[in-house]
Amino acid sequence: MNIPVTPGDLLAIGPISVMFAGALVVLLAESIFRNGEAWNRWLALAGFLAAGTVAFLNTGWSGVAFGGTVATGGFANYCAIVYASAGALSVLLSTDYLRKTGIAFGEYYALLMIAVLGMMLMGAALDLVVFFLGLETMSIAFYVLAAFARSQGTSNESGLKYFLLGAFATGFLLYGIALVYGTTGTTSIPLIRDKAPSLIGTPVFTIGLALILIGLLFKIAAVPFHMWAPDVYEGAPTPVSGFMATGGKAAAFAAFLVLFRPEVLGGEKGLRDVIAVVAAASMIFGNVVAIAQSSIKRMLAYSSIAHAGYILVGVVAANATGANGVLFYLMAYTVMNIGAFGVLAMVENGAGENLHFEDYAGLSAQAPVLSLMMALFMFSLAGVPPFAGFFGKYYVFAGAIQAGYTWLAIVGVLMSVVSAYYYLRLVVMMYFTAASASPRRVGKSSAGLLALGIAVAALVYLGLFPSTIIDVTSRFF
Amino acid sequence: METFDIIFYLFALITVGSACIVVFSKNIVYAAFSLLFTFFGVAGLYVLLQADFLAVTQVLVYVGGILTLLLFGVMLTNKVISVDMKTGTLHAVPAMILAAVVFGSLAGLFYATWSGVTAPASSIISTARPIGEMLMTGYALPFEVASVILLVAMIGAAFMARRPKKL
Numbered sequence: 001m002n003i004p005v006t007p008g009d010l011l012a013i014g015p016i017s018v019m020f021a022g023a024l025v026v027l028l029a030e031s032i033f034r035n036g037e038a039w040n041r042w043l044a045l046a047g048f049l050a051a052g053t054v055a056f057l058n059t060g061w062s063g064v065a066f067g068g069t070v071a072t073g074g075f076a077n078y079c080a081i082v083y084a085s086a087g088a089l090s091v092l093l094s095t096d097y098l099r100k101t102g103i104a105f106g107e108y109y110a111l112l113m114i115a116v117l118g119m120m121l122m123g124a125a126l127d128l129v130v131f132f133l134g135l136e137t138m139s140i141a142f143y144v145l146a147a148f149a150r151s152q153g154t155s156n157e158s159g160l161k162y163f164l165l166g167a168f169a170t171g172f173l174l175y176g177i178a179l180v181y182g183t184t185g186t187t188s189i190p191l192i193r194d195k196a197p198s199l200i201g202t203p204v205f206t207i208g209l210a211l212i213l214i215g216l217l218f219k220i221a222a223v224p225f226h227m228w229a230p231d232v233y234e235g236a237p238t239p240v241s242g243f244m245a246t247g248g249k250a251a252a253f254a255a256f257l258v259l260f261r262p263e264v265l266g267g268e269k270g271l272r273d274v275i276a277v278v279a280a281a282s283m284i285f286g287n288v289v290a291i292a293q294s295s296i297k298r299m300l301a302y303s304s305i306a307h308a309g310y311i312l313v314g315v316v317a318a319n320a321t322g323a324n325g326v327l328f329y330l331m332a333y334t335v336m337n338i339g340a341f342g343v344l345a346m347v348e349n350g351a352g353e354n355l356h357f358e359d360y361a362g363l364s365a366q367a368p369v370l371s372l373m374m375a376l377f378m379f380s381l382a383g384v385p386p387f388a389g390f391f392g393k394y395y396v397f398a399g400a401i402q403a404g405y406t407w408l409a410i411v412g413v414l415m416s417v418v419s420a421y422y423y424l425r426l427v428v429m430m431y432f433t434a435a436s437a438s439p440r441r442v443g444k445s446s447a448g449l450l451a452l453g454i455a456v457a458a459l460v461y462l463g464l465f466p467s468t469i470i471d472v473t474s475r476f477f
Numbered sequence: 478m479e480t481f482d483i484i485f486y487l488f489a490l491i492t493v494g495s496a497c498i499v500v501f502s503k504n505i506v507y508a509a510f511s512l513l514f515t516f517f518g519v520a521g522l523y524v525l526l527q528a529d530f531l532a533v534t535q536v537l538v539y540v541g542g543i544l545t546l547l548l549f550g551v552m553l554t555n556k557v558i559s560v561d562m563k564t565g566t567l568h569a570v571p572a573m574i575l576a577a578v579v580f581g582s583l584a585g586l587f588y589a590t591w592s593g594v595t596a597p598a599s600s601i602i603s604t605a606r607p608i609g610e611m612l613m614t615g616y617a618l619p620f621e622v623a624s625v626i627l628l629v630a631m632i633g634a635a636f637m638a639r640r641p642k643k644l
Contacts, residue, residue, distance in 0.1 A: 005617045013618075020625065027632070066618040107636050114629045121622060133622040137629060144633035203589050207582065 005066065012065035012072040014054040015080040016120045022047025023113040030106030037098070037106045044109035045091045048116070052084035059472065068188065069127040075476040078327060079123030079254045086247040086334045087116045089451045093342040094239040096445030100350040101237065103149050111148075112243070115141035119251035123258075128177045128187040131255060135173070135219070138251055139166050142244055146236040152352070158235025165218070165228045173215025179208030193263050200267035209271060212259065219252035220308040223281040233301035238348055241297065242341025245304040246334040249311075253330055256315050257323055265318040276316045276408050282309030283415040291422050297355050299422055300340055303381060306419060307333055313408055314396035320477045322399025327473040329392030332380070332462055336389055339455035340377040343370055346443045346452075354440055360426060362435030367442045371430045373452045380459050382423040383416045388462035395470070485525055492518030509544070509551050516540050530605045 010017050026043050030036035055077040062074030070076070090112060098104040114137060121134025143166065147159020181187050183205040184195045199205040214225065221229035233241040265272050286306030293299040311333070314326035347354050347363070347370070364371040380387035393416060397409040462469060495514035502508040516539040523532035566572065612620045 005614065009618075067615040069616065069618050105636070107632055110632060111629065114625065114632075117625065127616075127619070129616065129619045130622065133619050133626060137622065137626050140626060140629050140633060144629075144636060147637060150637060203586055207586055 009065040012063065013070055013124065014058060014072075015051040015077065015084065016070075016117055016124070018047065018051040018054055019113055019117040019120060022050070023110045023117065026106065026110045026113060030110070037104045037108075040106040040109040041091055041095045044113055045088055047113055048084045048088035048091065051116070051120075052081050052088065055080035055084060062476075064126060068190075069130050070121070070124045071126050072124065075254075075257075076120070076124035078473060078476070079250070080120045082250050082331050082334055083116045083119040083123070083247050086243060086250070086338060087112055089335075089338045089342070089455060090239050090243040090247075092447045092451035093242070093338070093345055094237075096443055096448050097237065097239050097345040097348070100443065101149060101352070102151075102350065103237065105148075108145070108148060111141045111145050115145065115243075116247065119247055119254075122251045123254040125255070125258065126189050128181065128189065128192075131189070131259075132174065132177060135215075135251075135255070136170065138248065139170070139219075142166075142248060145240045146232055146244070148240060149237050152235075154235035154352070155237065156235075158232045161228055161235075162232045169215050169218035169225070172211045172218075176208045176211025176213070176215060179204050179211065183208065189258060193261055196264045197267060206268060206271065209260075209264070209268065210274075213271065213275070216252050216256055216259075217278060220249050220256075220312075221305050222278050222308045222312060223285045223305065224278075226282070226285070226305045226308075229305055230298050230301040233304070234295065234298050238297065238341055238345035241301070242338045242345070245300070245341070246337045249304070249308060250330040250334055253311055253315070253326055256312075257326060260315060260318070262318045265315075272316060272318065275312060276405055279309045279312035279316055280408060280411045282306060282312065283412055284309075287415045287418045287422075290419070293422070294357055295355050296344060296357060296360070296426065297341075299357075300337070300344070303419065303422075304337065306415065307337070307381075309415075310393055310396060310412055313400045313405070313412055316405055316408060317396065317399030317403040319399055319403050320474065321402055322396060323477050324470050324473045325392065325395025325397075325399050327476075328388075328395055328462075328466060328469050331469060332388035332392040332459070335455045335458045335462070336377050336380040336387075339373065339452055339459070340381065342448060342452050342455070343374040343377065346370060346445060346448050347440075348443075349441060357426065357429050358436065359440060360429045361433040363430040363442075365435065366440075369449070370442065370452075373456050374430065375427045376456055376459060378423040378427050380463070382420040384420075386460075386463045388459045388466070391463060391466040395466075481525070485522070488518045488521035488525065490518075491515075492522065505551055506548075509548050512547070513540060513544055516544060527602075528604060530603075530608050 022044065026040045026047070029039045029043055033039050058073045059077045059081070060073070062076075063072050064070065065072050091109065094108065094112075095104075098108060118134045118136070118138030118141065121137065122131055125131035125134055143159055143163040145159075146162050147156050149155035177187070180192060183199055183202060184192045186192060186195075196205075218225040218228075233245060236244065260275075265275075283306050286302050286304070286309060290299050290302035290306065293302060311326055311329050314322040314329065316322070317325075344355065347359070347367075353359070363374075376387065380389035383389045383393045385391075393412065397412050400406070400409045400412075492515055495511040495518065498511035499508045499515060502511065516535060520532045520535040520540070523529075523535055
């Protein structure tokens with residue numbers, strides 16, 4: 001193999017190059033300027049917007065770069081757009097939160113950008129080595145971000161827990177990659193896909209895939225690899241939780257779609273059934289346990305386990321409808337969940353209080369706009385039409401029914417009904433419960449409100465015109 | 478039993494035996510020092526697999542770098558030396574079942590595929606040159622991304638470790 005690397009390769013992976021250059025600029029600005037954080041939030045925002053724009057301009061075509069180790073355009077750029085929007089929304093929602101909790105350090109934005117870089121690599125990877133390095137880049141940035149509030153015990157616990165369990169899961173993933181490499185003799189994902197039909201049923205290949213599956217299921221926090229999620233999401237700074245629950249999950253699902261294509265999954269019936277059971281267990285466990293939570297942050301953590309289950313249904317389907325559904329769901333979930341965590345971050349005070357259901361009693365009278373947006377996010381998370389969350393569920397369940405997994409779709413629909421209970425409970429709290437005696441101060445951040453406004457607009461737009469996304473994604477499969 | 482086999486079992490014994498000491502020793506200094514032999518044994522196994530570059534890297538990076546740092550860390554943290562580490566076992570029964578299942582399936586895998594393994598080619602070729610060429614051509618991107626990982630790890634470590642700074 002003797003492939004020269006040209007500047008054209010760097011241009012071809014435009015969004016990733018932009019992300020890396022942006023992270024370096026942010027780091028430089030942090031060390032040069034006295035108030036680096038004030039500069040960095042705008043630099044980071046500009047970086048995410050630039051990466052998103054570059055990705056958007058090149059969605060139409062698709063090719064490979066760096067000797068076929070990464071894909072460019074098409075699917076990779078769609079994923080890049082999702083991650084860049086998650087990053088941009090997180091920046092807008094973070095600035096006020098970081099200031100009021102006393103952790104306004106410029107490194108935050110550099111870590112955010114490097115995490116997005118890792119996600120983009122995972123979405124673009126056509127080689128298991130690139131995929132693994134992307135996953136690690138993202139994960140290391142997440143470990144630090146989770147522990148970013150250094151003086152808070154809960155944040156440290158969150159970072160350490162995520163780090164230890166994440167390192168353990170990485171071991172499984174790496175062992176799986178080694179076994180797959182051992183049986184196929186290559187780390188190139190397209191070549192593995194070509195060789196897969198002849199290797200289906202070979203114990204080493206199946207166990208290799210299963211170990212990779214465990215590593216990915218950990219990242220999306222699916223049952224039974226979900227133990228870390230509630231503690232990590234609860235302890236991490238709120239905007240970080242929102243970013244991890246959406247971007248991190250989306251990146252792992254993009255890897256699912258690349259690795260477990262129908263060619264691979266269609267033959268591995270056993271593995272496919274295992275994923276189906278994991279999906280059902282995640283939906284049931286996440287939704288049922290979320291009911292019992294009194295902290296909204298923890299409730300959203302369990303709800304993210306449930307949503308991982310819904311999205312896995314689309315992976316199990318292993319057909320075009322399911323895959324489109326997964327991609328649509330990722331976009332919708334990113335917008336609505338970052339929005340929900342964003343509202344939490346604005347209502348939360350500097351000491352990490354006001355995170356419980358009771359604290360939201362009568363919020364609508366005090367902050368009507370914020371309450372309305374939170375209500376819309378909750379409706380969308382519950383899957384009420386005409387918001388984006390409904391169509392996400394519709395496509396993944398439709399894919400499952402086409403693939404003959406009707407029971408899975410039934411479980412999903414039933415569990416969506418259960419989920420409506422705790423999502424709507426928050427709406428009832430905000431609108432139909434009298435405010436408690438102690439006055440609460442709701443943060444006013446114009447950047448945050450702008451981000452929430454964009455999220456709501458996207459939510460409604462995606463809900464009313466889901467075909468704009470589906471038309472694009474259906475060209476990838 | 479040929480000489481090759483004897484050397485293999487010797488290195489395997491060194492690796493597994495010293496790894497057991499790492500896990501079971503209550504003294505962190507003993508544990509750190511036996512880790513030296515574990516890394517060394519693994520390097521020996523790499524040599525037997527004709528992965529010469531990997532073996533040298535293993536010695537340079539793990540024995541020369543990581544372990545030295547680890548020992549310095551242990552020695553300079555004077556409280557750690559005197560304290561007995563907790564090596565008790567929690568959830569013994571589930572852990573044993575899980576370990577048995579994992580070990581059983583891996584052993585089964587090993588025996589199922591044993592017949593397909595062919596002896597390595599007899600002529601010894603240096604792997605350093607092909608690895609270097611691949612890192613600069615086909616695998617240029619992973620090579621570069623590895624530096625990004627190191628960068629983010631350094632930023633993270635520096636951020637977590639430094640003194641609280643004033644805003």
